[in-house]
Amino acid sequence: MTCVFAMSADHCHIPLLARRDIIWFVLAQMMALLVALAPARADAIASARSAYAHGDYQKAVRQLTPLALRGDAQAQAMLGFMYENGFGAPKVYDAAVDLYIQAANAGIPFAQAMLGLMYDKGHGVPQDVVLAYKWMNIAAAQARSSQRDYCLRLRNAIASKMSMNQIAQGQAYARSWTLAHVQAGRAAPRCSSRRAKRCAGLFDQEALAVGGGRR
Template identity: 55%
Template sequence: MIRCRTLGAIVLVGLCGTGMARADALGAGTNAFNRGDYNTAARLLLPQAERGSARAQGMVGFMHATGQGLPQAYDAATYWYRLAAEKGDVTSQYLLGLAYDKGQGVPQDEVAAYKWLNLAAAHAPKRMRENFAKLRNAVASKMSRGQIAAGQWHALRWPQDSDF
């Protein structure tokens, strides 16, 4: 089982901002999270997430999933993960895949889990790719060939097939 700390590290890997003010708020929010000041992190990151920052959306989702700085609510976590995942945020794709695999905040769906984990594994930086692929393969081990093919098909159709 992946520990909360490991997921936190995954969430923060490669974090970068896109505008000076956004980068400052995103960086300050990330620093607050790393210090364990989750209330400050939530205060700084939530407005960035609402403005459309995929990185902030992923972090807000993670904070909802863990109950750090925001109420624990898996449905809210998957809402934010999906927004970021649809923008191509690899970590959010991974976390959304985990949510589908476990049925946390969404109905359990191995095909959807495979889709999102496959996308994460395909687009992850080399240092993260192997871990993402291992989890995708673990999900695949519970699936039929037809389900795997469906998951691959949905991944290949992404982002046009973003509703799944």
């Protein structure tokens, strides 16, 4: 996979309603960032959020890019969304995936959810429902309560296309990732080491019941 901001990409096939939900998800994520950020970084994110909300996507990209290049995971997640959708930047799925991967591995639920969708659609990566489920399950387990239901709906939609064995494999991948990242201190705060095992397996049994899974 090419991991620089280059190469062309096909049209995104996310349904209109889902895309609208994702856009509001992005705005909510940007707003949540402002609570705990250092002043200078908060100002940059606030400026990017305002620019995004007003349709000035190029300004949002300009604000996010320096932060993303310095390894800021939140900025990487937002910038990945801009590249995925061609907002203020070329629509480049490879670049979006690279940014999502960095942010997802840093423990950002939004990036984890978006990466799951990329795997589900085969955008910038080979289509893989097991990896799509893995990342969406991780996102659902770590997201804030206001965002968790949305992640769960997406994860359950993915699960409805999977066999029971595929779901079990996706759950195992999610548990392995979460336990490793909790130990390394890179998972979301709600997945503390004391709750690591519960967090890693959160929603597993519910997923098995959704649509029954194909055998």
